[in-house]
Amino acid sequence: MLTAIKGWAKRLKRDVVALWIAARSAKTPWVARIIALLVAGYALSPIDLIPDVIPVLGLLDDLLIVPLGIALAVACIPAALMARYRREAERVLARPVSRVGAAVILLLWLGVLVLLAGWALRAAGAR
The missing domain is CATH 1.20.5 (Single alpha-helices involved in coiled-coils or other helix-helix interfaces)
Structure with a gap:
């Protein structure tokens, strides 16, 4: 189960970076660009809608809002484009720190x- 959760988190991280790339691409439809920009900006922002210090509710945005926003943005981007953005995101994430x-x-x-x-x-x- 822990392996599945780690895989899910890794895919989420990749998709956030892919959405950031999609938001800056002229090939992405404009509605999808706006959604991708908002979702990626929120996911990458150190400021949360609900602060993490609030028990249970503080983690809801990380566990619900971000994945739902990613799913909405991905649904608005053509599959072929999203596959390309995901490959590019994997290259970005593979770069050494x-x-x-x-x-x-x-x-x-x-x-x-x-x-x-x-x-x-x-x-x-x-x-």
Whole structure:
């Protein structure tokens, strides 16, 4: 059962990326593009409609809203196009993750935070 759940989650992740690709493609019908953009944006967003800290209800959006939105978007996209978007999503997800790139971005954000903290301290000291 755990293997089935992991497979389902992996397919969901692939479909979210495929919908993101579909939303940006001119070949996707415009209604499907809008639905795909909304669903992918919501699924990839760190902000949930129902916060996860709310017991039971917080997980409902992840377990119901996102899969239903994906199913609706996939139903609006022609099967041949969706198959191509899924293949492209699998290629995107198969790319290696760059830990060096992540470290550089983290250091850049840390630098921005240090600059903002210095600016805030100078501004507070000038008063």
